[in-house]
Amino acid sequence: MDASTSLHAHGEDHHHHEGGHEHEHHELGFWRKYIFSTDHKVIGIQYGLCGLAFLFFGFCLMMLMRWQLAYPGKMPPVIGPIVLSIQHFLEAHKAAAGHFDPWFWLRGLISPFTNGIMTPEGYNSLGAMHGTIMIFLGVVPLAFAAFGNFVVPLQIGAPDMTFPKVNAASFWAFAVGGAIMVSSFFVPGGAAKGGWTSYVPLAALDDRGPGHNIIFNGQSLWLLGFIFLITSSLLGAVNFITTIIQLRAKGLTWMRLPFFVWSQFVTAFLLLLAFPPLEAAIIMQLMDRTAATSFFLPAGMIVNGVPLHISGGGSPLLWQHLFWFLGHPEVYVLILPAFGIVAEILANNSRKPLWGYKSLVFSVLVIGFLSFVVWAHHMWLTGMGSTVSAFFQTTTLLISIPSVIILSAFFISLWGGSIRFNVPMLWVTAFLPMFGIGGLTGIPLAFNSADLYLHDTYYVIAHFHYIVAPGTIFGLFAGVYYWYPKATGRMMSEFWGKVHFWPSLICMNVIFLPMFLQGMLGMHRRWYDGGQGWTLSGEHIWGLTGFQWNTPISWAAWIMGLAQIPFIINFFWSIKHGKKVDDNPWQATTLEWTAPNRPPHGNFVTTPVAYRGPYEYSLPGREKDFTMQNEPVDPSERSRRSAEPALVH
Amino acid sequence: MEIPYTISTRPDTGLWNAKIGIWLFLASEVMLFGGLFSAYVFLRLDAAPGMWPHGLLNVPVGTMNTAILIISSVTVVLAWAALKMRRYRAYWWYMLATILCGIIFLVVKLSYEWPQKFVHFGAYIKPAALEKYEQYLGNHHLTERGLPPRLEITGHLENHEALHDPNVKEYEIAMDPVNADPTNPAMDRPHFFYVPPTDKVAKIEKEDVERIDSFGPWHSTYFASYFTITGLHGLHVLGGVLVFIYMWLPVSKKVYQRNPEHLANRVEVSGLFWHFVDLIWIFVFPLFYLL
Numbered sequence: 001m002d003a004s005t006s007l008h009a010h011g012e013d014h015h016h017h018e019g020g021h022e023h024e025h026h027e028l029g030f031w032r033k034y035i036f037s038t039d040h041k042v043i044g045i046q047y048g049l050c051g052l053a054f055l056f057f058g059f060c061l062m063m064l065m066r067w068q069l070a071y072p073g074k075m076p077p078v079i080g081p082i083v084l085s086i087q088h089f090l091e092a093h094k095a096a097a098g099h100f101d102p103w104f105w106l107r108g109l110i111s112p113f114t115n116g117i118m119t120p121e122g123y124n125s126l127g128a129m130h131g132t133i134m135i136f137l138g139v140v141p142l143a144f145a146a147f148g149n150f151v152v153p154l155q156i157g158a159p160d161m162t163f164p165k166v167n168a169a170s171f172w173a174f175a176v177g178g179a180i181m182v183s184s185f186f187v188p189g190g191a192a193k194g195g196w197t198s199y200v201p202l203a204a205l206d207d208r209g210p211g212h213n214i215i216f217n218g219q220s221l222w223l224l225g226f227i228f229l230i231t232s233s234l235l236g237a238v239n240f241i242t243t244i245i246q247l248r249a250k251g252l253t254w255m256r257l258p259f260f261v262w263s264q265f266v267t268a269f270l271l272l273l274a275f276p277p278l279e280a281a282i283i284m285q286l287m288d289r290t291a292a293t294s295f296f297l298p299a300g301m302i303v304n305g306v307p308l309h310i311s312g313g314g315s316p317l318l319w320q321h322l323f324w325f326l327g328h329p330e331v332y333v334l335i336l337p338a339f340g341i342v343a344e345i346l347a348n349n350s351r352k353p354l355w356g357y358k359s360l361v362f363s364v365l366v367i368g369f370l371s372f373v374v375w376a377h378h379m380w381l382t383g384m385g386s387t388v389s390a391f392f393q394t395t396t397l398l399i400s401i402p403s404v405i406i407l408s409a410f411f412i413s414l415w416g417g418s419i420r421f422n423v424p425m426l427w428v429t430a431f432l433p434m435f436g437i438g439g440l441t442g443i444p445l446a447f448n449s450a451d452l453y454l455h456d457t458y459y460v461i462a463h464f465h466y467i468v469a470p471g472t473i474f475g476l477f478a479g480v481y482y483w484y485p486k487a488t489g490r491m492m493s494e495f496w497g498k499v500h501f502w503p504s505l506i507c508m509n510v511i512f513l514p515m516f517l518q519g520m521l522g523m524h525r526r527w528y529d530g531g532q533g534w535t536l537s538g539e540h541i542w543g544l545t546g547f548q549w550n551t552p553i554s555w556a557a558w559i560m561g562l563a564q565i566p567f568i569i570n571f572f573w574s575i576k577h578g579k580k581v582d583d584n585p586w587q588a589t590t591l592e593w594t595a596p597n598r599p600p601h602g603n604f605v606t607t608p609v610a611y612r613g614p615y616e617y618s619l620p621g622r623e624k625d626f627t628m629q630n631e632p633v634d635p636s637e638r639s640r641r642s643a644e645p646a647l648v649h
Numbered sequence: 650m651e652i653p654y655t656i657s658t659r660p661d662t663g664l665w666n667a668k669i670g671i672w673l674f675l676a677s678e679v680m681l682f683g684g685l686f687s688a689y690v691f692l693r694l695d696a697a698p699g700m701w702p703h704g705l706l707n708v709p710v711g712t713m714n715t716a717i718l719i720i721s722s723v724t725v726v727l728a729w730a731a732l733k734m735r736r737y738r739a740y741w742w743y744m745l746a747t748i749l750c751g752i753i754f755l756v757v758k759l760s761y762e763w764p765q766k767f768v769h770f771g772a773y774i775k776p777a778a779l780e781k782y783e784q785y786l787g788n789h790h791l792t793e794r795g796l797p798p799r800l801e802i803t804g805h806l807e808n809h810e811a812l813h814d815p816n817v818k819e820y821e822i823a824m825d826p827v828n829a830d831p832t833n834p835a836m837d838r839p840h841f842f843y844v845p846p847t848d849k850v851a852k853i854e855k856e857d858v859e860r861i862d863s864f865g866p867w868h869s870t871y872f873a874s875y876f877t878i879t880g881l882h883g884l885h886v887l888g889g890v891l892v893f894i895y896m897w898l899p900v901s902k903k904v905y906q907r908n909p910e911h912l913a914n915r916v917e918v919s920g921l922f923w924h925f926v927d928l929i930w931i932f933v934f935p936l937f938y939l940l
Contacts, residue, residue, distance in 0.1 A: 160652055162666040238673045246654050246666050272677045280684030283877060293866045293873035295688065309860065313700055313870040318691050322684055602651075 038164035039601050043171050044150030045487060048480075050178065051142030052571075055473070056564065058133035061126045063561050068118045069530035070554035075116040084116035104188060111190035123528035124193040125218065129185070131196025132222065135334065136229050137178050139472055143337035144271065145174070145236055147479050148264045150487065152240065154592035154599065155258050157249025157608035157630075162242045170235035177228030184221035188212060192222035195526070197327070200296035200319045204288045205303055214290055223286045230279045233271045240268035249591065252610035255361070256629070258590045259354060259614070262361050263340030266368035267333050274329035274372065281322035288314070295319075317382060324375035332371045334468050335435075336364060338475030339406055342428050345482050346410055348588045349425040350417030351625055353615040356409040363402035363409075370399040380448040381455050389448050396446040403439055407432065422586075423497030427478035430505050431471060438466030441516065456526070459519025462512045470508040477501075477567070484571075485585045489597035490578030496570040500563060507560035514541075514549045521546040589628050590614050656911050671918045675925050678885075682929050685878050689936060692870040699800040702871050704827070704839020705769075705864065710762060711938040714754050715930060721750030722927045725893075725920040732913040737905060744897040744916075747923070751890040758883055766864035766872070769846075770806040772820055778857035785824060785851050787831025796837060802828045802853060804846040806863075811855070820853045820861060875937050882933060885926045892919045 034042060067076040075081070087110060095101035112122025149167065153160055161167045184191040188211055194203030198219070207217035214220070244265050248257070257265075284295040292310060296319045299312025347354040354360065376384060376392040410432055419425065441463045444450040454460060477500075484492050521539055523531040523546050530550045531537035537546040544552075584593040591610065595603050608630050616627040621637075654665050662669075693701055728743035774782055779800070783789065786799045806812075807821040827836045829847040862868045866876040895901065896915060905912040 158652075162652060162654075163670060164652070166670075234674070234677050237677070238670050241673055242666055242669045245662060245669055246659050246664070247652070272673060273680050276677050276681035277684035277687075280681055280688065283881065284685075284688060284873075287866060287873065287877055291866045291873075291876070293877070294870055295692070295873055295877075311860070311862065311867060311869045311873075313692065313696055314873075315691060315695050318688055321691075322688070325684075 036168065038160075038168045040149045040153050040161045040164065040167060041487070041599060041603075043167050044146050044148070046171055047141045047149060047174070048146035050175070051138055051140075051146050052480075054133050054178065055138035055142065056568075058130050058138050059561060059564075061130040061133070063557055064118070065123060065126050065130065066550075066554035066557045068123055068528060070550045072529040072532050073117060076118075080113070080116035083110045083113045086110050087113070087115070105186040108186045108188050108190055111188070118528070120528045121193055122190065124195070124526070125190045127526070128193055128195050128198075128222075129181075129191045132181065132192070134468075135196065135330065136226070137181060139334050139468060139476070140233065140271075140330075141174060142476050143472060144233070144240075144264065144267050144333060145170070147260075147337055147341065147476075147483070148236070148240055148267075151483060151592060152261055152264050153243060153247065154486070154595055154603060155261055155590050156244060156247060156252055157591045157604065157610065158243060158247035159602045159604070161239045162246055163239050166235050167239050170232045170239065173228050173232035173235065177225045177232060180221050180225035180228060184218045184225070187216045187218060187221065190218055192218040194219060194222075197323055198222065198285070198319075199323075200285065200288075200316045201298070201301060204285055204296050205301070205308075208289065209303075220286065220289050223282050223289070226282050227279065227286075230275045230282070233275055237268040237272035240264060241272065244268075249608045249610050252591070252629070255358070256610055256613050258340075259343035259357065259360055259364075260337075260340030262364055263336040263343070266364050267336045269368055270329040270333050270336075270371060274326045274333075277322050278326035281319055285319065317379075320379050320382065321375070324378045325372075327378060328375040329371040331464070331467070332367055334472050336367070338431070338472040339364070341475045341479040341482070342410060342431055344588075344590070345424045345428045345478050346413050347615040347617060348482075348586050349420045349422065349428070350414050351420070351617045352413060352417040353613075353617055353619075354409070355413040355415070356405075357613070357615065359405055360409050363405045366402045367399060367406075370395060370402070374399055377446055377448075377451075380451045393446060393448060397443075400439070400443065400446070407436055407439065423492070423494055423501065424478040424482040426498070426501050427474045427481070430501070431474045431478065434466055434470035434474060434508070438463060438468075438471050441466065453522070454519060456524055457519035458515040458523050458525055461525050462515035462519060465512050465515075469512070470505070474504075477504075480571070482586070483592075484574070484578075485581045486592060486595070486597060486599070488575050488578065489580060490574050490576075491581050491585065492574045492578055493570050496566045500567040500570065503563035504560055507556040507563060510556035511553050511560065514553055517541045518546045518549055523547075584628075587624075587626050589616055589626050591629050594628060594630050656908060656914060665914060667914060667918045668921075671921050675921065678925060682878070682881075682932075685874070685881070686932065686936070689874045689878070692874060696870065699798040700869065702771075702801070702869060705803075706875075706938045707762065707765075707843040708839075708841050708938050709843070710757060711934055714757055715934050717750050717754050717757075718927045718930050721747045721754075722924050724750065725916070725923050729913060729916045729920055732905070732909060732916055735909055737902070740916075741897065744893060748890055748893050748897060751886055751893070755883060755886055755890070758879065763876075768805070769803065769864045770820075770822060770861060771801045771803040771864065771868060772822065772853055772861040773801050773859040774853070775857055775859045778854075781857060782851070782853065785828045785831060787836075790832040791837070794837060799827075799831065802851055804828065804851075806861075807850060812861070818855055820855065820858065822851050822853060823847065824849050824851050871937075878933055879937070882926065882929050885929070889919065889923050889926055893923075 033039075037043060037046075064076065064079060067074075075084070086106060090103055090107055090110075093103055095103075101107070112118055112125050118126075149161070152158075181191075189207050192198065192203070192206070194206055203219055207219045208214075215224070244257075244261060284293070287293040288295050288297060294311045294314040296316055297308070297310055297312060297314040298316065299310075301308040301310065301312070343354055343360065374392060374395045376388065377396045380389065414429075419429075421429070441459075445454060445460065445463060481492055481497055484490075518531070518537075518541075519525075521536050521541070523534070523537055527534070531547050534547075539546055541549070581597070583595070583597050586593070591608050594608055596605065610629045611632050612627065612629055614629060616622075616629075618625045619627065652666075653659070655667070656665060658665050724743045724746040728740050728747060731737075731739035731743055774786070779786060779788060779798075782802065785802050788798050791798055802822055802824060804822045804824040807823055808817060808819075811817040811820050823846045825846050826840075826844050828851065829849040830836060864872055866873045896912070896919065901912055901915075904915070
């Protein structure tokens with residue numbers, strides 16, 4: 001709200017750019033313009049603010065869990081006493097039997113704690129929601145929906161998305177899904193406890209029975225919320241693909257698209273085709289929980305000593321297949337938009353054409369295809385047999401090839417460039433090795449013989465967090481700093497950006513690097529006592545036992561939490577007080593920088609036309625070191641080009 | 650700048666926006682129903698012998714509903730063609746026919762097919778007691794013929810109080826013909842025409858019953874997938890009908906008067922969705938009714 005009101009206050013700055021369109025949106029009131037907007041930029045910013053808020057919320061859950069891991073069974077400071085006093089208050093306000101309890105929501109909220117100490121169920125609940133919120137409410141909305149919405153139409157020279165109302169519907173479906181997820185913290189028993197993967201039969205039987213409503217319980221709300229989130233991403237994906245196919249500016253052929261648009265294009269296909277099987281699975285699990293079906297429940301289930309009255313005949317493995325059919329493309333949904341952002345910023349700040357544009361495009365397409373045929377590598381422990389294993393090992397190793405091509409192309413793009421280390425570029429240069437570590441440590445997990453040992457240990461946690469935390473999220477921060485001037489007309493502070501960057505980079509590595517070692521000791525990812533009670537956690541690595549490593553990791557996590565404060569302040573402060581800049585502050589080449597800052601509804605003053613590829617930086621014989629895509633090709637350039645085919649994309 | 654290609658086509662793709670949009674949406678729908686159908690395959694392959702029921706649905710009624718949906722797919726094309734020829738009255742009638750077909754389909758489903766299931770019961774007999782009820786199950790006969798065993802006695806439950814009252818020791822079931830006359834070779838295969846339960850009542854001791862349930866989604870993974878898939882399909886039919894009603898109401902005539910091509914495009918797009926819904930049923934019908 002803060003952001004949008006101040007945008008409103010400065011709404012007069014750019015009206016002289018808008019020409020004939022001025023009359024149109026003066027008619028829109030505050031609610032239509034900033035809340036129920038159909039403008040892709042406003043929707044993108046809405047998604048962005050929600051995504052950032054959810055990222056921070058999900059991180060807070062993890063900061064709580066890190067206390068439990070470092071100091072198991074001890075009361076956390078601040079939160080612990082507060083929870084304890086709420087507990088005393090609730091004990092004094094018990095509702096009489098059979099009467100409505102007006103404090104039920106508060107009881108739900110503190111249910112992860114007893115006497116101020118985290119319970120095992122509470123730990124599971126926070127863990128499940130950390131994963132769910134980070135991935136589906138934080139990174140996907142930010143990486144795909146926020147950046148995609150804001151940047152893609154501008155980069156392809158379009159006035160808006162093809163279906164603006166569908167776009168708004170997508171955001172509001174997301175908002176409802178997010179609200180349902182958050183509300184699940186307040187129901188009796190607290191939020192879902194089955195892990196972000198919601199493996200059955202546990203998840204199908206959790207939060208059922210006395211004291212639980214059939215719908216308003218953690219797991220059922222998790223499922224319901226997901227139906228809205230999937231609807232949201234479906235609407236978004238349809239819109240993105242259609243927009244990229246139909247609304248490219250004149251002259252903007254496929255091979256002239258910025259790489260970011262390509263990455264969003266492939267991401268949209270992944271969301272479009274991978275999410276529905278999960279939706280099918282979610283409908284089935286919801287049926288198992290509400291209509292007593294047995295899709296995922298085998299016969300002979302006994303809960304609390306009582307045999308379940310169910311037909312049985314269901315298959316827990318069915319859930320795993322359907323879940324990972326989404327789950328694996330989902331990791332590429334998380335990383336591909338970050339690749340796109342990195343590509344843009346890398347070319348811009350190394351002042352060089354992106355190396356191997358064509359191989360990047362084909363690699364991202366191959367990744368998109370292969371990501372649909374690797375899912376069972378998450379399921380080596382199910383004993384699927386060597387033929388199936390061999391197939392999925394092969395595809396899993398194949399998909400590392402295009403990923404390595406992309407990363408190599410990024411590194412080579414740096415070669416011989418005169419690199420500007422501004423804040424977006426700092427995040428991007430950190431992204432490259434961090435993603436590299438994340439990717440390479442995944443290779444042992446692709447082999448089922450190695451995975452049998454590493455499966456479900458902290459090694460896996462470290463591997464995928466290197467990809468999504470210092471990988472994707474660093475890419476997203478880079479994108480926020482990079483496109484912020486287009487959205488607000490002002491720069492974020494360089495100094496505070498660096499204060500944000502350096503501690504984040506150091507803490508990320510202090511957090512995740514030791515986890516590889518913990519994992520190789522065999523420490524299991526779901527132990528709520530941090531492995532305190534397990535013999536091998538007592539082995540020493542670098543002077544500390546596996547269990548003792550939890551302490552520095554946790555402190556690094558909390559310091560990283562503090563390191564986000566400069567970002568939050570910088571983000572909001574700069575809206576009003578940042579340095580004002582012109583339309584193309586980074587001297588970039590792509591079309592979004594030809595639009596006025598804070599582009600009006602309809603985006604461009606004149607209809608953009610593209611005459612050249614997206615990354616014409618530092619080409620010999622040019623007056624300046626960058627040529628924008630909408631600059632016409634003059635005859636002398638054309639003859640020079642035919643003499644030097646290497647320059648033509 | 651206005652959003653281009655909402656009604657006219659983009660030269661290099663030859664398409665207007667919504668047409669790409671709907672095909673993408675349908676691709677996603679294929680994956681949704683694909684997920685459910687693959688669950689059906691998985692569960693059916695996984696089912697123990699005798700645990701996947703056959704012949705419990707009413708085939709002629711299903712055939713009729715199939716025909717109704719196919720007819721409605723034809724009428725919606727005729728409605729679109731009428732708009733292309735700028736004959737609004739013909740469009741109006743064809744659209745009305747489509748809407749009525751959709752409504753008839755839903756009414757048959759919700760007022761006849763589904764409710765019938767909830768009053769039909771099946772009692773699974775414990776393995777140890779199978780021999781005791783051989784006269785109703787006919788497993789010797791089935792083994793001879795190499796057919797899967799019968800583990801369940803189905804029909805109309807005469808004494809509903811038995812479900813809750815621990816003092817009642819037996820279930821009284823007016824049996825389906827398949828249990829009333831289990832060794833009749835005509836019972837080896839499912840019937841095409843629906844045959845109601847007979848007057849022959851079986852008394853089954855509660856102790857011998859593994860589990861008794863009506864033919865709701867809880868009865869078996871077969872009925873679980875039946876209700877889930879036909880339910881989701883029914884929601885799609887309902888959605889299609891609502892969209893068609895909107896396009897049939899006077900409010901859409903204004904769209905027609907402003908630009909007839911705009912309404913024709915809308916009908917084309919929703920017609921594509923309608924064909925897809927029809928196509929799903931073409932898979933549902935054999936999978937649940939026939940196979």
